[in-house]
Amino acid sequence: MSRVVVVGAGIVGLAIAARLAGRGDEVTVVDKEPDVALHQTGRNSGVIHSGLYYAPGSLKATMSAAGARSMTAYARSRGIPVQTCGKLVVATDERELPGLLRLAQRAEANGVDARLVTPAEARELEPHVRSVGALRVESTGIVDYPGVCRALVKDVEAGGGSVRLGESVLAIRTTGSRVHVRTDQADLEADAVIACAGLHADRLARASGIEPAARILPFRGEYFELAPDAAGLVRGLVYPVPDPRFPFLGVHLTRMIDGTVHAGPNAVLALAREGYTWSTVRVHDVRDALGWPGLWRLARGNVVPGAAEVLRSMSTRAFARSLARLVPAITARDLRPAPAGVRAQAVRRDGTLVDDFLVQTGPRQVHVLNAPSPAATASLEIARHLVGRLDALLD
Structure with missing residues (x-):
């Protein structure tokens, strides 16, 4: 012992x-x-992730696939609310179809139960979604962490x-x-x-x-919740095809375990390690981030998507437009602020994310x-x- x-x-x-x-x-x-x-x-x-996005053979890929099974089993054994509801990754533009195909290939490499579906099949799963193609991932779930x-x-x-x-x-x-x-x-x-x-x-x-x-850089992810009269626009989980220029998944829609629908998160550099709002500023944390060469190298390589993330943070209308690419009926009037999170992202000196x-x-x-x-x-x-x-x- x-x-x-x-x-x-x-x-x-x-x-x-x-x-x-x-x-x-x-x-x-x-x-x-x-x-x-x-x-x-x-x-x-x-979300209980399936292991869809991660490099084959990585710890993330192998542990996510196994973890989806063990977490679901653990929650059920303890009487904790859990559902295996699946998710839909949606291509809204023809230019996103190659990325969708790459995701399908990665799913196969990682042993994830996923299949490409037509726009008509996507609408059967999510009637309010607009797509030119989609990937249905069966093993994704939701749980009360x-x-x-x-x-x-x-x-x-x-x-x-x-x-x-x-x-x-x-x-x-x-x-x-x-x-x-x-x-x-x-x-x-x-x-x-x-x-x-x-x-x-x-x-x-x-x-x-x-x-x-590596150095920890805090990225705040801001969320909205769909108003009750708009929550019926989403049955389960709806994700975009990730932008290959940016390291995060993009804003998406998640029906939570309590039945509410959350929208987000975006990803903006927080001004404190626990900076859940723009007004939360810690000088030591800001100095620490700005003094790390990796931050500046990361920023130079992500100017365009980074600017889009800041715009979404500042404008509810811009946030709603991103969601409307997936579900056109969503408008800014449907969004209610929800608590933000901060992701601890390790960044190397050369600006690459761990x-x-x-x-x-x-x-x-x-x-x-x-x-x-x-x-x-x-x-x-x-x-x-x-x-x-x-x-x-x-x-």
Whole structure:
């Protein structure tokens, strides 16, 4: 039995802690927030991803496909609302058809149950969609991720572990066979640490004696909710064909587990690591981002799509026009503001995005430095993988 401190009470940290506690390790979870899942986990679209978009053989591809199955099974076993509703990826212009075909080929390479459908077949699935072709993905689902996190906390505690909320980790140091975790309330000692610090992952790694391979840049994703009288325009999940010039998926429509329909997210650089609005500004965070050469190199390569994202952020009408490409009946009058999220995106010095999950290790330490979508989907599989890496470190 090992004593392990897990930093971070998002879904990845809690999945790791639950797995460790379930096999008999002594586990302590520490998080600075007063509750679990308050950042990326609790502010995403609730989608269980199929593994459609990711490079074949990548951790994202293999863990997303397996994670869709394990997350669905876990939610059902705990009585958490979950549905496998499928989604439709819609080409609205002939120029998008080659991209749609590439997605279909990637789906086949990744073992994802997907099929190309005609515009008429797309309308049978989503009567209000406009398309020149579409891809139907059967294994995509929706789930209550905060509910999953609450269940994982129960699993941790049932295994004898504890979850310490409202406590910030300041530094981690390894001395021989012990790891010392200094928080703003206590000094903890353990055999090992697994850090899942999300938006602050690179900073915590540096405070632990590990130089991160990339810098976290916060990208805010803003959402709207369709008004009740417009929610019937969408039955399930409707996505655009991703713009190959831009690293994000584009605004899409998601019928949530509670029956509401969310629209978004866009992707704009936030002015704080936890900058959920334009008015939230942290000078230290802005200076940190602007001082990273990778930000400027990323910006130079994405001027046009980046400007479109900012326009969507500033204008509800522009946001609605993007949605109307998918469902023409949607107008700005149908949109109601909904809580935004912030994606912790790792960016290398050369301006390239870290496209896969990124983990760095040190003496008795494992740091998750990049775990964007589909990390929630794959969280149980990530936990299995990282516990294995921890065991290898301690052997």
